[in-house]
Amino acid sequence: MELLLQQLFNGLTIGSVYALVALGLTLVYGILHIPNFAHGALYMVGGYITLIMMTEAGLHYILAMVVSICVVGLLSVLMERLVFYPLRHSPPIQDKVAAIGILLFLEALAQFIWGADYRQMSTPFGQVVEVFGLTLTLQRILIVFAAIAVMILLYWFLKKTFTGSTIIAMAQNREGAQLVGINTHKVAILTFFIAGALAAIGASLTSPINLVFPGMGHLVILKAFVIIIIGGMGSIPGAILGGYILGFTESLGATYLSADYKDIIAFVLLILILSIKPQGIFSKGGV
Amino acid sequence: MLEVKGLTKRFGGNVAVKSVDYSVQQGKINAIIGPNGAGKSTFFNLITGVHEPTEGTIIYKNQEITRQPANVIAKLGVARTFQSTHLFEMSTVKDNVIVGHRLRTKSNLFDSIFRTKRLKEEEQQCIAKAEESLDFVGLSHVSDQLVTNISQEEKKRVAFALALATDPEIVFLDEPTAGVNPDETDEMANLIQKMSDKGLTICLIEHKMPMIMRLAHHIMVLNYGEKIAEGTPAEIQKNEEVIKAYLGGTVSA
Amino acid sequence: MNILTNKKVIISLLIVLGIVFPFIIPNLYYLHIMTLAFIWTIAVYGLNLLAGYTGYLSLAHGGFFAIGAYVIGILTVKLEMGFWLSFLLAPLVTMFIGLIIGLFALRTKEHFFAIYTLCVGYIIYLVIDKWEGLTGGVRGLIGIPLPEAIGPISFQSPTAQYYLAFIIFLLVVAVIYRIVHSLTGRTFVAIRNSEDLALSLGISTKRNKLLAFVLSTFFAGLAGAMYAGFIRFIGPEIAYTTITFDLLTYMIVGGIGTFAGPIVGTFLIVIISQNLQFLQDYRMLIFGPLLTLLIIFSPRGIVGFIQMQLYQRKRKKQESLAYKNREEETNAGG
Missing domain, CATH: 3.40.50.300 (P-loop containing nucleotide triphosphate hydrolases)
Structure with missing residues (x-):
């Protein structure tokens, strides 16, 4: 029972991070219909910037995270302006290749600047606390609460502010949004910034319990794709729900099935889903 | 029918x-x-x-x-055309139309790799059909141009030629005539009439x-x-x- | 006509160059690099058939390469089968696995297909990495035997191995040439342009997409088997996405959907990489942005760019000729 609770909490922690990364991916997909394969690289850069700000600039963890959010957000915007915007009328295969090019570049760059070794990130929230008989680190609790707070904030921004509602409008109907006078460039830039920021938050939160290295984005991005396919490409609640579903499945699978193959769960899930429903679970059939 | x-x-x-x-x-x-x-x-x-x-x-x-x-x-x-043309822009007009007769051929991968007699014959047949269709829609003169260099109205005609190359009834x-100017619309109408006169x-x-x-x-x-x-x-x-x-x-x- | 004869001259020159290469540069290291380049090119041709000609970007190609390598590895090392029989079986087994995966993967399109195959690639990697009993896990398989001698021809020396790879390479190029320049190739291109249009032209997109997919896995498996036979040691890293992305880079740089693209891209990058040895781990610092820039400014790579230049030059020549003729006519008339 205690093991189960512990694993459920772990699932909650991993799921929170997955949900954050998947949210960024799904927002970008919703607006521009680009499956941004470079999103995992943004996540990785986010981890590094926070780490470097702490070790080199001596900033506090939280402050370092803020810097990371800004840097990665801007990097993401830069990507949209320099690469995806010029390709907006190209066949879909080109977006994907371009994104892969960025991914390869950013990984090589990270390895060039910061080396290939696995690095540990310290955290001021390393204390261990007992909650309901469970032994938890403060960092894990922080992950869960910070992620939920970010999601609520994002939800509020998208639903209750004018700027946010333009994103939703554009995701629903691009031409329509243009017709009612929404500046689609601005919306695209904003969306990419948010996506980058979410990736940076996710990476910075999880790095103290995982490790920072150039390939840290690989599995995360793949899983984020699995999540948004489960949750419906472009759907925001779908990304959150999918993130937690995968988080729980993985942590329970690792305990009760096989720790070796836990990473495979997500991919098998995706392959099963797409084999049965090639357009994803929540696709709108027909035209 | x-x-x-x-x-x-x-x-x-x-x-x-x-x-x-x-x-x-x-x-x-x-x-x-x-x-x-x-x-x-x-x-x-x-x-x-x-x-x-x-x-x-x-x-x-x-x-x-x-x-x-x-x-x-x-x-x-039963042949059809679409509202938008979907041609391969970086290839010639004729190359685009040749595949139109593919459905009447039987060559498979084996024929292609070993360039069998059947493949050679059927390729000739497809090329001849493409030339015939292009001639019918009045595009013989641009058949060696890249699709990207021909006009919108000509692209529409290429799409017609493709449909005709399937030997439809x-x-x-x-x-x-969507996206085609009034003068050209009349010409397209003439082409449709011509297709009908041919018995289609x-x-x-x-x-x-x-x-x-x-x-x-x-x-x-x-x-x-x-x-x-x-x-x-x-x-x-x-x-x-x-x-x-x-x-x-x-x-x- | 001029270009056609030119083409023949160029091809003959390249083949001769391939034959005499071991004599001009009797450097074992360069021979090794060239042999590898032949092997990679074969894999890239497989990818190009599917992504370039049929329009389906598969990100599982490295995985199929690894399957080919591991089939020959397992057959020779674990089951102690002969090299040639294993070498024959490797691409066939890869193709069979490709057929089963293709049946499901090809129900998806575009983004979904790319993500689906990326996941397939990852699963292949994870299975190879974790299934120690079969694949040797992280330690990999050591001691894949040399090809047995055929009559008097032995494959002991690197030069002999080079020629073996070269011959298979030429065969593959010829087969690919025939495929893409035949009705089969035209059918693939029609699917890439528009599946709806292809269907309306009576083409069974399902069957032809599967054919392209299976062929692409065949060439990936063949290249993998050649790699295993040449390097004689394989580990799970050959199934990692890095290989898929390398192959993708070769294809895009050379020219996706062009016939010469895979050769141009692969040899160019392999040779440049060798001369930028100090960059080895960081080669993607250059090739990553190159990939992105090329896809924006010359989506059909180097070969596509050159083709376009040649075509435009020809067109200009024709136009100026026509203009000249017209001028002469008016002059004569006036």
Whole structure:
């Protein structure tokens, strides 16, 4: 029972991070219909910037995270302006290749600047606390609460502010949004910034319990794709729900099935889903 | 020659085509008209196998083709064009059209790798067919140009040539003159007439009323997915329901 | 006509160069690099058939390469089968696995297909990495035997191995040439342009997409088997996405959907990489942005760019000729 609770909490922690990364991916997909394969690289850069700000600039963890959010957000915007915007009328295969090019570049760059070794990130929230008989680190609790707070904030921004509602409008109907006078460039830039920021938050939160290295984005991005396919490409609640579903499945699978193959769960899930429903679970059939 | 009974298509809760009975008259130019969103394109897509109908039957030459895939229907002699042309821009006009006759050939991977006699013969046959079709639509002079360098109207003609290269008996044309200027529209109309004179059965969707009224032998009007009228151009122009559907606008030119 | 004869001259020159290469540069290291380049090119041709000609970007290609390598590895090392029989079976087994995966993967399109195959690639990697009993896990398989001698021809020396790879390479190029320049190739291109249009032209897109997919896995498996036979040691890293992305880079740089693209891209990058040894781990610092820039400014790579230049030059020549003729006519008339 205690093991189960512990694993459920772990699932909650991993799921929170997955949900954050998947949210960024799904927002970008919703607006521009680009499956941004470079999103995992943004996540990785986010981890590094926070780490470097702490070790080199001596900033506090939280402050370092803020810097990371800004840097990665801007990097993401830069990507949209320099690469995806010029390709907006190209066949879909080109977006994907371009994104892969960025991914390869950013990984090589990270390895060039910061080396290939696995690095540990310290955290001021390393204390261990007992909650309901469970032994938890403060960092894990922080992950869960910070992620939920970010999601609520994002939800509020998208639903209750004018700027946010333009994103939703554009995701629903691009031409329509243009017709009612929404500046689609601005919306695209904003969306990419948010996506980058979410990736940076996710990476910075999880790095103290995982490790920072150039390939840290690989599995995360793949899983984020699995999540948004489960949750419906472009759907925001779908990304959150999918993130937690995968988080729980993985942590329970690792305990009760096989720790070796836990990473495979997500991919098998995706392959099963797409084999049965090639357009994803929540696709709108027909035209 | 092609008959449709009780054809219905629902997308989720929306009914795009509602219990339509219709028959395409052999050797004639048949037109389907109707306001935007009347279900014309969906109707085409049902007949040519792009979508599966929810209910109803489609019979072509005494053979039921209701749930056959598009490629099987094409083989039976039903060709179609699309509103947008989908050609390979970086390749020549002729190269684009050669594949149009592929459905009448039998060469497989083995033939291709070993360049068998069958492959060589069939390739010649496809090339000859492409040249013949391009000649018919009046594009022989640009057959070696890249598609990216020819005009919009010429691209439309290439799409016609592709459809003709399949050796069809009936051709469905989805808005053949969309995005083409008035002078060129007349030329396209002449080409359609020429196809009809050659003995092909034509069925087309159009918005340009003057052209339809001049060209078509038989017109069906769709509105909100339902057939509201059917008849000769003169009958359609007088039909009150049709006039009402077009919001009081005149149907005649 | 001029270009055609030119083409023949160029091809003959290249083949001769391939034959005499071991004599001009009797450097074992360069021989090794060239042999590898032949092997990579074969894999890239497989990818190009699917992604370039048929329009389906598969990100599982490295995985199929690894399957080919591991099939020959397992057959020779674990089951102690002969090299040639294993070498024959490797691409066939890969193709069979490709057929089963293709049946499901090809129900998806575009983005979904790319993501689906990326996941397939990852699963292949994870299975190879974790299934120690079969694949040797992280330690990999050591001691894949040399090809047995055929009559008097032995494959002991690197030069002999070079020629073996070269011959298979030429065969593959010829087969690919025939495929893409035949009705089969035209059918693939029609699918890439528009599946709806292809269907309306009576083409069974399902069957032809599967054919392209299976062929692409065949060439990936063949290249993998050649790699295993040449390097004689394989580890799970050959199934990692890095290989897929390397192959993708070769294809895009050379020219996706062009016939010469895979050769140009692969040899160019392999040779440049060798001369930028100090960059080895960071080669993607250059090739990553190159990939992105090329896809924006010359989507059909180097070969596509050159083709376009040649075509435009020809067109200009024709136009100026026509103009000249017209001028002469008016002059004569006036």
